[in-house]
Amino acid sequence: MYHVKKATFTLLGIILVLTLAACGGSSESSSTSEGDGGSSGVQEMTIKISHVVAENTPKHQAALAMAKNIEENSDGKVKVQVYPNGQLFDDKTEVKNLQANNVQFIIPDMSKMVGMNPAFNVPSLPFMFSSNEAAYSFWDGEKGQEIFQSLESEGIIGLRMWPNGPKQITNTVRPIKAPEDLQGLKIRVQGGQVLASLFKTLDAGPLQLPFGQLYTALEQGTVDGQVNTFSNISTKKLGDVQKYITTNWGAARVDYAMLTNKEFWEGLNEETKKIVQAGIDHGTEVARSKAEQLNQEAFKKIKERGKMDIYELSAEERSVFQEALQPVYDEFREEIGADVIKAAKESSAE
Structure with missing residues (x-):
């Protein structure tokens, strides 16, 4: 009986040593992979994008492009769900739900943000921008980014400007x-x-x-x-x-602000944030090219x-x-x- 117990304890000890070794090896592998820029260090999560316009708009097409880019570059570890037409939250509730982290990204008309910072009135100032490129230059520049960053005290981080265009x-x-x-x-x-x-x-x-x-x-x-x-x-x-x-x-x-929840954004590790940011940048390119294309095509239809x-x-x-x-x-x-x-x-x- 003594020999049986001794053999059992010995076997358990071996299993414990092997388990600890395996855990240590796994941790080292994850750390190394993250340092090499691989995707094994990407956090697994599902993020939601909510907006209030239809599917056949530059904003929605850009949101889909952003989602696809993030999912592909994260090897599917980051799932992205896009909700158009106010399906998730409408104009009146989307900002509060972003602050509550019930949704991770919204893309509201900048006029809806003037209560938090009057500088978001800039797109409404008469003849302020001579072209789409001028508007992009401002919002991508130091002062535009400063306006976006001013939302941090509200639990929101402004990221990029997505356009609709001149009225x-x-x-x-x-x-x-x-x-x-x-x-x-x-x-x-x-x-x-x-x-x-x-x-x-x-x-x-x-x-x-x-x-x-x-x-x-x-x-x-x-x-x-x-x-x-x-x-x-x-x-x-x-x-x-x-x-x-x-x-x-x-x-x-008419210009939009790509906004995210501050707590969510700061909770991303470096590798995940890099992938998400790349997705946002890709979506921004699509939003800008689609908006200009759609407005040109629409003017042509009006003339026709x-x-x-x-x-x-x-x-x-x-x-x-x-x-x-x-x-x-x-x-x-x-x-x-x-x-x-x-x-x-x-x-x-x-």
Whole structure:
């Protein structure tokens, strides 16, 4: 009996030694692999991306590209779920749920972030950016990244700017060629004090309405006109209820902020964060190329349909609008920040 017990204890001891050796070997292998840049050090997780627009938009296509890139480069260890159309959270709840880490990435219109930092009003400032490239330069630059980083106190980290593009102006009354052409017109605005001030300065009446109600409001004459990107004007067939469109307007833009939860982001190890960041960068490239492509195609469709009279502002005519809208800059310079406005203007001058 003694010999049996002794043999049993000896066997258990051998098993314990082998187990400890195996654990030590596994730990060493993981550490080495992480140092070599392999994927064995990638954290296994599922992350969620939520946005409120449809599947056939640059934003959704870019989110899918981001997800695919992350999953492939992590060898499937990081799963990415994309929820369009407000399926997960809508406009009113997505920011709070990001702060609660119920979702790891959201891509809201920057105008929704002005309550946390008024500098997110920059896309609504009249004729601020001369081109898409100027807008990219600002948000990728020092001052744009500083605005993104200001959200950290709210438990949010801003990462990149995803565009929709410059807004054009449409209406049913007359062509818009000069500031005085807007006098007395009722113009639907998306929201925000800057855009409302822009039209008040031009003696027009701004009226805030949800986008889903816009077509009916135009059809019924609740408003005379609106401002939007070519893609939104075309896909929503606003040309059926609007006679005139002024292009090269660009007195405001629609731009999005790619945001993540601070706790989630800081919980990523170096290797995982590198993969996720690469996915975000890839998604940003897709978002920017798709947005420009979609707007160009949409403008082509508007011309082909032939339902709208198109007037393109010249550089001289744009400068007249810029001069007329200088009071908007004066009104919001202190709130947004003179340094922010200066940096944005410099990005257009580059």
